[in-house]
Amino acid sequence: MKKITRRIAVAALLAASSAGAFAQNKVNLGVSIPAATHGFTGAVVYWAGEAKRDLEKKYPDLKITVRTAANAAEQANQLQDLLSVNKINNLLVFPFESAALTKPVAQIHDKGIYTVVVDRGLSDTSAQDAYISNDNVSFSRNAAEFMAKSLNGKGDIVILRGIATTVDTERVDNFNEVMKNHPGIKIMDAKFGNWNRDDAFKVMQDYLTRFKHIDAVWAADDDMAVGVLKAIDQAKRTDIKLVFGGASMKGMIKTLIDGTDPRIQGNIWFSPRFIYEAIRITAEARLKGEKLPATTIFPSPLVTKENAKQYYFPDSPF
Known part of the structure; x- marks a missing residue:
């Protein structure tokens, strides 16, 4: 670290x-x-x-x-x-x-x-x-530990990256480092969503087409999480139990408080x-x-x- x-x-x-x-x-x-x-x-x-x-x-x-x-x-x-x-x-x-x-x-x-x-x-x-x-290190490590615990150390996940920056590299590297301690979790792919909900929607559509089963998504940003959720709902997929964003967008925090979407279980203050x-x-x-x-x-x-x-x-x- x-x-x-x-x-x-x-x-x-x-x-x-x-x-x-x-x-x-x-x-x-x-x-x-x-x-x-x-x-x-x-x-x-x-x-x-x-x-x-x-x-x-x-x-x-x-x-x-x-x-x-x-x-x-x-x-x-x-x-x-x-x-x-x-x-x-x-x-x-x-x-x-x-x-x-x-x-x-x-x-x-x-x-x-x-x-x-x-x-x-x-x-x-x-x-x-x-x-x-x-703190980008805690941003990703806290997310990874939470997701691993929520999945009981087993499952298939996909990742949405941000923009090609040192921040994105630091986050993804630390997320992957934590996941090495959880060999039952498979990271199937990681693509850039540019911290943008429209781009994330398109990336998630690709994931949903290629992967018939996904347990969880690390969206790594709440804007991207919005796009991810839209793609999942549009595809009517029910296999995805956890979508973890980040940066504490007020809409996501309100959803977490109210419990209106069971896929939103945690966030990171950023x-x-x-x-x-x-x-x-x-x-x-x-x-x-x-x-x-x-x-x-x-x-x-x-x-x-x-x-x-x-x-x-x-x-x-x-």
Whole structure:
């Protein structure tokens, strides 16, 4: 299991927000994130906007420019614009893809811009000063352990992957590592659903056509789980007893609380609000002329029917 340099609870970060005197450094922070291609990133865009509004109001020496990109090429171009047009002196970037964005981010970093990478990491970490994410290791290992227990250590499962990023690789590798301890569980296939419900629907249709029996699906994301469930229902398949998503979309958590779909038995807390906290701790550190720890990881605990109410936020955009 990958060593985590530093683990910080969100509550602790919130408590620390008012601490310390600021050294009135002028901070022009560029924030580059994916566009709302699915529910999770839609909420990321929302929370980034909230961070800009709240933090610029609180700190007069802080300017935040948020840019959203629908693909890797657009994000790479926007990074250059943030530097040449917006004159940023700090960057926080949520890469659309890992490999495709590593060189564009490195070019910014090489010009002396303090660079924080969030969530989907880069292929070369020398292109960053700090990394912030929810806990992708726990995200997948907790899911795998829960599914193995629910299946009593036996069954046929299929996997839907996200987008080709370090995050996806880390999740799938750790999921597979756990499943090695459960030889009675067979992983029949793993395909990319791009963290998108429509793409996941198509992948699941393919699985349903090729595999006459499936016990469970690791959708690895609640948006993909929605597409998976739609495909299962449309095919009128009754063999699939468990669909495990992730990221605690409010609709999924409500389903878990109410018990309205027996296939939804657990989830993983992986809130898109982490982008707000990432922007905040970056801005506050740079205003004081300080650097962040090399790695900051927010916890991703298991959500079950027993504790789901504490993770249900009906007013959340996701």
